[in-house]
Amino acid sequence: MHSTTDRRLRTRLTSINKHIRADRPPFGATENVVLRRFTTLAGDPRRVGEMYQFWFRTRGCTFDRAGQCSMCNYGVGPDIDPRHIARALQWRMTSVPENAFIYVSPSGSLLDPREVPRELLTSVLAEVARHKPAAFAFESRPELCTPEIFGEIGAALPRSTKVVVELGVESWSTSIRGMCHLKPSPQQAYERAVRLAAEHGFDVIANITLGGLGLTHAAAYTDTVASVRGTRAAGFTTQMVFPLSAKTGTLLGWAHGQGLWEAPTLWMLIRVLAECAAEGEATGRSRDLDISWYNPGLEGVIQSRPDGCTACRPVLVDVLEAFRLEPSAATLSPALGWSGCDCPARTDRMLEPSPRDPVYRDRLVEIADRWDAVQRDRDRRSLPLLPSADGQ
Numbered sequence: 001m002h003s004t005t006d007r008r009l010r011t012r013l014t015s016i017n018k019h020i021r022a023d024r025p026p027f028g029a030t031e032n033v034v035l036r037r038f039t040t041l042a043g044d045p046r047r048v049g050e051m052y053q054f055w056f057r058t059r060g061c062t063f064d065r066a067g068q069c070s071m072c073n074y075g076v077g078p079d080i081d082p083r084h085i086a087r088a089l090q091w092r093m094t095s096v097p098e099n100a101f102i103y104v105s106p107s108g109s110l111l112d113p114r115e116v117p118r119e120l121l122t123s124v125l126a127e128v129a130r131h132k133p134a135a136f137a138f139e140s141r142p143e144l145c146t147p148e149i150f151g152e153i154g155a156a157l158p159r160s161t162k163v164v165v166e167l168g169v170e171s172w173s174t175s176i177r178g179m180c181h182l183k184p185s186p187q188q189a190y191e192r193a194v195r196l197a198a199e200h201g202f203d204v205i206a207n208i209t210l211g212g213l214g215l216t217h218a219a220a221y222t223d224t225v226a227s228v229r230g231t232r233a234a235g236f237t238t239q240m241v242f243p244l245s246a247k248t249g250t251l252l253g254w255a256h257g258q259g260l261w262e263a264p265t266l267w268m269l270i271r272v273l274a275e276c277a278a279e280g281e282a283t284g285r286s287r288d289l290d291i292s293w294y295n296p297g298l299e300g301v302i303q304s305r306p307d308g309c310t311a312c313r314p315v316l317v318d319v320l321e322a323f324r325l326e327p328s329a330a331t332l333s334p335a336l337g338w339s340g341c342d343c344p345a346r347t348d349r350m351l352e353p354s355p356r357d358p359v360y361r362d363r364l365v366e367i368a369d370r371w372d373a374v375q376r377d378r379d380r381r382s383l384p385l386l387p388s389a390d391g392q
């Protein structure tokens with residue numbers, strides 16, 4: 001439960017986030033479906049295979065329209081004709097062989113009828129079922145996971161398909177989730193969704209961020225490790241760690257432009273994974289970690305990404321690629337033994353908590369105050385010049 005001061009601050013940040021989002025250029029009405037293919041680990045039991053990841057255009061995430069979440073820009077677009085999008089998806093799916101992994105994502109939540117009309121969801125499920133995939137994954141908010149919709153998904157797909165539900169947990173701390181990420185989903189909604197998924201035999205992935213708005217590097221590190229611990233205890237099948245990037249059209253990206261947020265380093269991610277993998281292996285939860293967004297291209301909406309120097313970056317990206325397919329502490333050894341630059345030592349110094357570090361609330365207030373100051377300055381500059389008293 002947030003205090004009144006927190007609620008006020010959250011309302012302020014959400015309204016700033018809405019403002020920033022309003023300037024995003026929308027998708028073109030012809031950009032309907034995008035397919036990306038890569039090798040990954042999925043299925044039941046988990047094995048390495050080909051993932052066919054489909055994105056399809058919608059008007060955008062409903063929650064994003066409400067000023068959530070501080071780090072996300074999945075894009076917005078004009079209203080869609082569901083039949084048109086269903087046909088485009090059907091056409092792009094023709095190349096998918098049986099027994100593959102299929103991931104389908106709109107610009108937000110597949111289960112949100114305000115974003116994906118039910119007739120479109122029904123067509124998507126029927127099309128996925130036709131390809132008899134080994135695994136079918138999609139992302140949603142926990143509030144949208146209901147017995148009815150899970151029942152419909154289970155009934156539409158072959159029994160051999162492992163259904164995987166990805167939930168954006170961001171942080172297992174409700175205050176960090178609500179204040180830093182501006183995501184108000186309550187803990188009970190996640191716990192209910194995990195229980196419901198277990199009843200249907202679905203897997204659930206917890207998407208956990210590294211580097212939330214307002215957190216120092218040391219606080220971000222601690223929060224991610226604690227969140228992995230929390231989602232493991234809550235029964236999530238997989239903990240997927242996302243180091244954040246600054247994206248245009250988001251509050252996080254704006255704060256980065258103002259020097260008020262910095263992306264976590266790739267070494268932070270390596271340290272988080274090493275600690276969580278060792279803890280998992282010691283408690284019988286081996287191979288339940290995954291990672292994403294550790295190497296986004298610096299084009300499109302990405303302004304700044306998790307990084308190392310030119311010497312260590314390629315080594316770390318290779319190690320992280322290997323970790324995706326074999327998520328164990330041993331896979332991280334080449335990074336942990338690296339001595340080719342001083343980036344790991346610098347990260348270690350950044351991760352030392354200092355009592356002088358401001359708490360995230362103070363840092364969030366600073367971001368909101370900076371926004372107000374920038375707006376005041378802009379308004380002052382745009383005032384028309386008044387003629388002086390002598391008419392000059």
Ligand code: SF4
Nearest residue numbers: 061064068069072108
């Ligand atoms: S993180 Fe998910 S819920 Fe939040 S704005 Fe992005 S798509 Fe929407």
Ligand SMILES: [Zn+2]
Nearest residue numbers: 309312341343
């Ligand atoms: Zn380096």
